[in-house]
Amino acid sequence: MSVTAPRGFVAAGAACGIKASGALDLALVATEDAVAVPAAGVFTSNRAAAAPVLVSRAHLAATGGRAAAVVLSSGNANAATGDPGRADAERMCRLVGDDLGSASEEVLVCSTGLIGIPLPMGPVAQGIPGLVAARAGGREAAVAAASAIMTTDTVRKEAVVVGDGFTVGAMAKGAAMLAPDMATMLAVLTTDAVCAGAALGTALARAVTGSFNTLTVDGCTSTNDTVLVLAGGGSGTSPSTEALGEALGEACRQLAEAMAADAEGGTKVFRVVVTGAGSDEEAHAAARRVAGSMLVKCSVNGEDPYWGRVMSELGSAGVGFEADRVAISYGDVCVCRHGVSAAHDAAAVAAHMAGAHVEIRGDLGLGGGTGAVLGTDLGHGYIDENRTTS
């Protein structure tokens, strides 16, 4: 059910012709009665933010954090498209708002796909009335919406989390350019919890920090990354900000794991856990450095427990570091202690490296800071996927 699981939400997916393949490329998530409800967003930190990011940010500011619908398109990012691109994004909101009977500021917009090519607004404008008319509750509508935002994704990404008296539903797309600080990914969350706008923003920010921002695939930061949440209140339950943040976070974590598993060309997901750092921030920075290292990624692809590369990355992460305090493990097997090679069961390490999920642990031996980042390996498939856009 994903985005239609919480009470009071409808969704739709349609094919308007942005994608030459004829696949679904327009999605809608809206409140059932098209009334604006508390909404919040987290957007890319890329200064080359795409037109839909600029427009959604402006709309949330204009409404003081309320929205009735989100329209999403895939196949073209509407990024690096200048003022005409921004006008196109505004027009998408206006067309959806007109059909819903909502103000255009109450509609948010996301796009994903190639950068630098004007959005084909003819097909988009022609497709929107049918998209809005098709909106419905239930599983089929949610599947259509989640399918319509896929680009290089090979699987749909959906999640439902049931809280204490309320429900969170979510859909996302993302398979490449994933990195901390939100890299090419879109996610829309819905909830029937009762929640004021300010608390919703706080809960969402917390959820994103503990999920999408711990994911790194290739270190690139997208122009279009957006996570949006709409809180309809249909359950009548008012959870605490903590409880709501936890439920949103759980949904985001499930989506982030799905993205890592679907990363372009990736064959393995690995988690880098750093402990013993001077602070949680330093632990996270060190974990991110290791997870983002092309050489570490290659080693994971080759199932090679070459811990020297992990040591080298920890040492160049810009955090507190004393080589002779460092311990490094693959899975549960410690291969480096006090900064030097430790006798270990090589067969156990080999068995761990051969799995689809690899864990690399680095203990800096300095303090109580901990952090974890998900990464994906680097193999031929990543290159084959990304060397040309055609």
Next chain:
Amino acid sequence: MSVTAPRGFVAAGAACGIKASGALDLALVATEDAVAVPAAGVFTSNRAAAAPVLVSRAHLAATGGRAAAVVLSSGNANAATGDPGRADAERMCRLVGDDLGSASEEVLVCSTGLIGIPLPMGPVAQGIPGLVAARAGGREAAVAAASAIMTTDTVRKEAVVVGDGFTVGAMAKGAAMLAPDMATMLAVLTTDAVCAGAALGTALARAVTGSFNTLTVDGCTSTNDTVLVLAGGGSGTSPSTEALGEALGEACRQLAEAMAADAEGGTKVFRVVVTGAGSDEEAHAAARRVAGSMLVKCSVNGEDPYWGRVMSELGSAGVGFEADRVAISYGDVCVCRHGVSAAHDAAAVAAHMAGAHVEIRGDLGLGGGTGAVLGTDLGHGYIDENRTTS
């Protein structure tokens, strides 16, 4: 002639058995009379600095910047080897010093190869007397030394620069893990210029900034990077610090270009030139971000002029950026102007992308800052080289 080109220097290479293949793995560069002369070094910023880095730093500090010789080994990095590793590096210097009749503090040491494995000191100690005895001037000795520091390098890297009344000779190794701030590479420069130690350090730092530190292959920063220079004074000429820095810089630039061309698995070298930035520092940071991007590297490999990725990286480089002021060119052909797609000669761009050297230019349109960074493409070869160490 490389390191033996300036008057007063000798060199040697030997095979002591670190490399199972029996290839040359020990190198020496020394003053002809084994007398210490002004010397300076630039070392890795990695906090997991290897034992030879710690020892060479300490020796230069102890002598106030003087050295009679450099001993180098390849095949084992003597990194993440703890106190025993440091004792091994000290012993290498002592053995060489004993044979030369120099103090062990007047000998500097470099190692390159795998991390985390104790240096096989038996073969090294056995090999040093023959290495020292074999030292000679002339081309053959220089070739032997430059060959003995190679690891995954496919070609020797040597340079000679003739200044006004003095000569600079240089050798280097490096083909992977190259990044700004000195990543796995060793270089030894010699000169017969007359130069005080302090000026020599200044000239070397300037030379490294404009050469090795503009090179990025995979963004990894090595535990062992070292650039050393010895100034013997044999020419009797005292160039200005600027003139000496220029000659050292030219030698370093030639070596950096050779490293980029020899990067593991690379098929193309590309230069990212950023202009119009708020400062030279911002331009360099932006160029480094673009050159280090896995997606940009894949595009270069695929000869795909997908400038959207360049725009996205410029926007996430953390520097002053306004999308509608940005222009992007491949070679001389502008493909993006005012932040949006510009009509251009696609055939000319395709021809440029098909070459072995690609130039990507980004103008931020904000100020006078300029910077350039060399990068290499990302293809199957890089992965094949790095996925396992065996």
